[in-house]
Amino acid sequence: GAPLGYLHVLWQGDEPAGKIPARRLRRAARLHRRLGPTGKEAHALKRLREAANSNDLDTVQQLLEDGIDPCAADDKGRTALHFASCNGNDHIVQLLLDHGADPNQRDGLGNTPLHLAACTNHVPVITTLLRGGARVDALDRAGRTPLHLAKSKLNILQEGFSHSLEAVRLEVKQIIQMLREYLDRLGRHEQKEQLDDLCSRLQMTSTKEQVDEVTDLLASFTSLSLQMQ
Template identity: 90%
Template sequence: MPTMWKQQLLEDGADPCAADDKGRTALHFASCNGNDQIVKLLLDHGADPNQRDGLGNTPLHLAACTNHVPVITTLLRGGARVDALDRAGRTSLHLAKSKLNILQEGHAQCLETVRLEVKQIIHMLREYLNRLGRHEQREQLDDLCTHLQMTTTKEQVDEVTDLLASFTSLSLQMQSMEKR
C-alpha cells in the first residue's frame, strides 16, 4: 500500500496503535522491515514506540534485531525508551554492540558499505546517549565520526569500528553500574 494511502487512513482516524492477535502494530511491522518513512508517519500520528507485542518486543527491539539502524534512530527520537529490555534482557545498546561484533568479524564488504554501517551506528548511539543526558560521551562519538569521514582504507574503517566497539562496551558497563 503506497505511503499516501496509509497517511490518508491515519488522517481519517485509523488507530496507529491497533494490534493484531499477536500484539503487533503497524509500527512493529514498519520497524522490522526498516521502513523509516512509515515509522515517521506512524509516530507523527500517535503510534506508541514503546508498545510491546505478545512476546514483549518493542518496535525498537525489532528494528535492532533486523539491523535497521536509521529506524532505531527515528524510534529513539520519537520517544522509544532507551532502557526497554527485550525477552533476553537486552537494550538497543546491547544490540548495537552485537552489530559492531558482526562488522568486526570482517566479512568482505566494500569500504563504503562498512563506512555507512559504522556511521549509522554512531548516529544511533549519539541519539541514545542524548536521551540519557551523556553529553560528554556524545563528544567522543563526534570525534569518532570525524575520524571515520577521513578514512580511505578498510583498515582505517576497522580501526574506527574497534574504537566504537570499545566505546559501546564502556557505555554498557556504565549502564550496568548505574542500575546497582
C-alpha cells in the first residue's frame, strides 16, 4: 500500500532500476507485516487489562476469545487478573482463569491476585482463585489469610446493623465457601466437614435468629481455627 509506494519513491533516485530495490521492498514489506500485529497485539493486551480494571465483562470476553494472552503484564507486572481480583469482579476472574490466567503470577511488588483479593476483602473472588489453583502461602506475607478475613467479616455481621436476612445469609454462605476451599487446600479435611454441616444448617434457616445462630457458630469455628494455626 502507501508505505511501500513511499519507500519506492525514496529509493528510486539513488538505486538503478532492477532487483535491488525490489528486494528491499520485499524486505520492507515483511518487516511491516511482522511489526504490524505486534503493535496491534500490544494495544489489545492493554485493552484487556483496562477492561478488567473497569469491570467491562463483554470486552474481556471478546478479547480472550480473540486469543489475547491473559498472563501479559504491564510495566508494573500487573495482569488483567490482578486488576479484576483487586476490584472484586468474580465473573471476570473466573473468565480469565478459564482462559489460562495464572492465579500465582506476581506483580512488581510481589503481590499475587489472591493477595490483592484478601487485602481488599473480596470473599467470592478469594474462593474462585482458590478453586483455580491459587497458592495459599502467598497470603502469609500480608498476615491476611481467609481465616483472618472471615473473622473480620463475621464481627461486622454479629454487630447486626442494617443487614437484611437474605444479605446476611448470602454473606455467611460466601464465607463458608471461602473457608471450605482454604481448609481443603491446607489438608484440614475434618474442619471442612464441620463447615459442610454449618452450610447445611444455614440452608435450613428461615428466621434472622436462626441465621444469627449459624453466624455465631461460624465465628466460634473461625476463632478456634485461628488458634490452631
